Amino acid sequence: MSRRRLGYLLKHANLRLTELTGPALEPYEIDGREFGVMSVLRTPEPLSQLEAAQRLGIDRTTMVALLDGLERKKLVGRRPHPADRRKNMVELTDHGREVLEAATRAVGVAEEEFLAGLPEEDRRLFRDLLDRLV
Amino acid sequence: MSRRRLGYLLKHANLRLTELTGPALEPYEIDGREFGVMSVLRTPEPLSQLEAAQRLGIDRTTMVALLDGLERKKLVGRRPHPADRRKNMVELTDHGREVLEAATRAVGVAEEEFLAGLPEEDRRLFRDLLDRLV
DNA sequence: TATTGTTATACTCTATAACTATA
């Protein structure tokens, strides 16, 4: 039985996954955080900056800088909310949607690589258990 | 089936666990990283600073600051290696051992709380799967 | 008054480079 702490295991699992997804995303010139933002923007209706931040569990001030970068790369666009001009609606550009689609496949491969040490059934099980914990 | 990314799940699992272990360790005036260092020092033979750092997967320069803090609190002690004076052997003090013992119990409780959403069998399973991935 | 986005700022965690002392 493992004597390693849960905190150690989670931290290093995270590190190892980052080592795999980082290079996987490199061709698309985005990092894991930017990928996370783009993923959350793939919704039926556009989200405000604040809504996007809340779904990711990050601060709205952090979201500003992330969107600045993604907008500079023409992957997302901001436009004022028609009814509430305090808000920005954030949407993927057509180019952003293409990049996200390809990046999603690449991240999927990286995740499979991360889980490669487990047999197929345990991979699904691990994902499911983790999902229930968060 | 979960649509959330593995990266998101691992990051937030980590955050949630930290939110539980942090307060659990507060009475002992150490944080999670210091607890990790102390845990790794509970070995039959004393470790050098570098050996301790390597077991935790952190840089030796990071270890210096961590040990400075722990030494200030009289939880660990450094003494020169008798045969190789470049090295410091690091050992828990008697007080450090007592604190570690109590802190370990507190962290154990926090980990159980973290896993509380899963039935007993799945808790062991999750731990085991995670251990095999890291 | 409260909310959204923004900016400036500061804090935490970590690593890299350069130094000292030993080997």
Add this chain to the structure above:
DNA sequence: TATAGTTATAGAGTATAACAATA
């Protein structure tokens, strides 16, 4: 020459406080 510990420094990543615009 190489290694262990140390220091100074810099880079991520993040949050807090304060402001402008709007509700």
